[in-house]
Amino acid sequence: MTFEEFMHEPANSLYALTEEELEKIKRKISVSHLNQLKKIAKEAMEMPLQSVTYKEKAILTDNPHEYESFSLYSWPNPDTETGLPYIKKDGKINPEHLKGDKGALRKMSYACYYLAILYYITREKQYEQRLNEHLQCFFLDEETKMLANLNHGQAMLGVNTGQRGGIIDFAVSFGYVISILQCLRNQKLLNGSVYEGLKKWLTEFQQWLIQSDFGKEMVHSSNNHALVYDFLQIVIALFIDDYYTLVLVKQRYMNRVSKQIQMNGYMPLEMKRVNSRSYYFMNLKLFFEIGNLLYLDLDRVFLLQKAMQYYLSHNSKERWEFSQEIPFEESYDNYLFYLAKKYFGFSNLSLWKTKTLQYVLFADLYGEQNEN
Numbered sequence: 308m309t310f311e312e313f314m315h316e317p318a319n320s321l322y323a324l325t326e327e328e329l330e331k332i333k334r335k336i337s338v339s340h341l342n343q344l345k346k347i348a349k350e351a352m353e354m355p356l357q358s359v360t361y362k363e364k365a366i367l368t369d370n371p372h373e374y375e376s377f378s379l380y381s382w383p384n385p386d387t388e389t390g391l392p393y394i395k396k397d398g399k400i401n402p403e404h405l406k407g408d409k410g411a412l413r414k415m416s417y418a419c420y421y422l423a424i425l426y427y428i429t430r431e432k433q434y435e436q437r438l439n440e441h442l443q444c445f446f447l448d449e450e451t452k453m454l455a456n457l458n459h460g461q462a463m464l465g466v467n468t469g470q471r472g473g474i475i476d477f478a479v480s481f482g483y484v485i486s487i488l489q490c491l492r493n494q495k496l497l498n499g500s501v502y503e504g505l506k507k508w509l510t511e512f513q514q515w516l517i518q519s520d521f522g523k524e525m526v527h528s529s530n531n532h533a534l535v536y537d538f539l540q541i542v543i544a545l546f547i548d549d550y551y552t553l554v555l556v557k558q559r560y561m562n563r564v565s566k567q568i569q570m571n572g573y574m575p576l577e578m579k580r581v582n583s584r585s586y587y588f589m590n591l592k593l594f595f596e597i598g599n600l601l602y603l604d605l606d607r608v609f610l611l612q613k614a615m616q617y618y619l620s621h622n623s624k625e626r627w628e629f630s631q632e633i634p635f636e637e638s639y640d641n642y643l644f645y646l647a648k649k650y651f652g653f654s655n656l657s658l659w660k661t662k663t664l665q666y667v668l669f670a671d672l673y674g675e676q677n678e679n
């Protein structure tokens with residue numbers, strides 16, 4: 308998976324792997340698949356260091372250390388000379404949403420995710436060194452670090468200088484990195500000073516998530532926003548040993564399931580989106596990732612099984628019954644095939660054989676006898 312491919316749908320491209328899963332991958336991954344993983348990670352090794360302070364000009368704030376980004380689906384208003392206030396067009400991506408710091412955040416996250424996984428599997432110091440350099444530059448060095456808030460994320464020009472969607476920016480990119488860093492930490496592979504510095508930063512950021520208006524809006528959302536918020540809180544809580552937050556998220560989990568998934572497996576709030584398959588997939592993926600990180604008995608969650616069965620019986624362009632305007636990358640399904648086998652015993656699914664992360668990570672874990 309190249310960075311360009313990652314940018315197609317960041318939320319569906321990375322996976323919150325547990326230490327148990329990474330250990331199994333480490334034991335089972337074939338030489339050919341490991342070499343393929345190293346090959347596609349070459350781009351991550353060569354990715355320049357990123358910082359919110361590197362942007363040409365801050366538009367929403369006077370402080371260059373503040374993260375700022377722009378709404379994915381907001382466009383200039385055709386009825387005004389200035390184009391302000393911007394208007395929302397669901398599913399229509401404005402390429403200018405990458406102005407500001409979103410691109411830097413994604414580049415850093417993409418690089419760190421690959422580097423952290425490869426360091427875990429191989430223990431090769433080249434991956435550790437570059438990983439630490441990225442983390443140091445983006446979060447820890449005084450001259451280049453990002454402040455621990457998302458007050459100016461996902462802004463709609465002429466409407467606001469930030470909204471809760473900035474939490475999604477962070478969760479679906481660096482949130483997945485945190486899950487792998489936690490595995491490194493457990494194996495005593497994470498540099499001590501980097502860990503302490505990042506723990507301090509994430510502790511402050513967790514307080515912002517809890518106390519800010521944007522965080523309060525997310526926790527009370529009824530759609531995927533609630534799961535994105537819970538996911539980000541979990542990976543941070545595990546990293547900083549915040550057991551109280553873990554208990555709160557665990558208490559919310561079954562309520563999220565019952566409110567968002569119907570008995571027939573439908574997730575109506577995601578199915579009404581312009582790109583409904585992408586959102587359904589993301590929400591189902593998050594339900595499993597959150598439950599997995601909490602060590603819940605997901606095989607006993609009936610509504611999750613119904614949602615999985617619905618998706619697996621409709622996971623093609625021809626069978627998907629709802630709107631999907633952007634092309635959906637079929638290889639994403641490899642992760643759900645792995646989950647379906649792990650939790651529900653669905654072992655007759657065929658992996659999509661590709662040269663991307665979605666295949667090389669799960670092929671040996673799933674069983675190569677079931678390839679396309």
